[in-house]
Amino acid sequence: MSVEAREARQPWILLAPALSAVTLLLFVPLLFILVYSFWLRTATGADQPGFFLDNWREALTDPFYRDILLSTLRIAAITTAVCALMGYPTAYFIARSRGDKLLMVLLLMLPFWISYIIRTMSWINILGASGAANAALMALGVVSEPVNMLYNEAAVILGLTHYLLPFMILNVFVSLEGIDANVEAAANSLGATRWQSFLEVTLPLSLPGLAAGGLLCFVLGAGTYITPLILGGPRDAMFANLVFEAIITQLNWPLGSALSLMLLLVLGALVAIYNRYLGMTQLMKGLG
């Protein structure tokens, strides 16, 4: 074999283990549940292979599933908006600050190292009946009885925001850092007010970062399983909880397959739209 041919083969040898892992442990299983979703769970508990549309009909037409899908998307959308509102000015502050940017960014990465379940349950210490918020309100004499702040949709959104905010800030920060500071200065020198130059120069240029952060927040938020279980009430189930219910509790695997794929299709469509207009590179920048 020539040197060139060996040189050309080398990267594929290096890639082979990782690519086979992703193929065998992700793509083939995804194809498998696509097939599985057309099987039928019979009354005896055995799966009947075949091409039945029953699971898909149930998943798509049962108002119970539809309502939870819609409320899942609503919770994800509100969370994304709150993250943008809280995150954008913060990212702007870090990007334009004369202080220690590296430290501020590192502090934002710190939560990634703190267990998700700890961060989520930490809100019980704040919002619970004997949590910090109630303790403070009662000490100040605002209320005499503890206020019920936990186990509702607002608490779920709060927990998700807490979890997803760093993704938003980091993505916006990366795109703000990429804007040449002179551009804004040029706009100012040409007579724009600071607010005008922000609205017409900086904001549009940072939209790709905002979009990447928004996509991450939305997709991760809509796929959440744990947060509604810890901070939500019995009526705050999200779509991932339904999937768990079907697969682990009811052991109806064909239906669970159809529900999983439904979630994947809805969120995948969003990623595809994003990819079509903005490309994956912006997302990789924020992740790396």
Place this chain on the structure above:
Amino acid sequence: MMGWQLIRAWAIAVYVFMFLPVGVVVLLSFNDSQFGSFPMTGLSLRWFAELWSNEAILRAFRTSVALGLLTALISTTLGVLAALALVRYRVPGANAISTLLIAPILVPEVVLAVALLLFLDFLGLHKSFALLLLGHVIFTLPFVVLVVQARLVSIRRDVEEAAMSLGASPAQAFFQVTLPLMRPAVLAGGLFAFTVSFDDVTGTLFWKPGGVETVPTQIFAMLRNSISPEINALGTAMIVMTVGLPLLGAAIARRLAMKDGG
């Protein structure tokens, strides 16, 4: 500069929002009270002592560490090889391959968990430690690829070529020049894989066999009752582990880099 002051106050509030709840967990873990909540009745280490004698938690801890280490070992090996190929060779379709490799984190975790569970069960591999390990490997692989790739870019091929022009064989050049330079990248990838694995709840709840708990699923099970001071202490211990370990790793990496440099 009113506007700037406002933005600054906003940013400070956001940082407080990020860290206050975690700070409260740490604070309450030292609370002497037998309820995991306010008011603080005194400082005490008793909840950490309780942790130490709680067999279920210790077992979960051992499971998590074993799982995390094995995951890190496998996932880092796969990830480093792939990152090497992507960074150091001109691979046709490199962008598509990168996207394929990070696909496991683009797919919602629940969907990944269901697909893997059902497929491997169909093949005869039921819920087990092995299934859990395979799940953690595939879930951590994208993080390793991203982290290692970002760090490998700075190692230029010239260095290796220089070694070879000075008479080193390709193998010698790789093992004596490239590999030592890669050490921080490999360490970072491994740490990342370990922490992501150590942290994972959702996939783990689908994959774990009955009776086996990792630290996060143990916390989750304990939360079903109510928040106890023990959970806060466990939370603090986890924070020390997952934040302290990478900091220690970074310090070691810096020490190694300094030694190699000087």
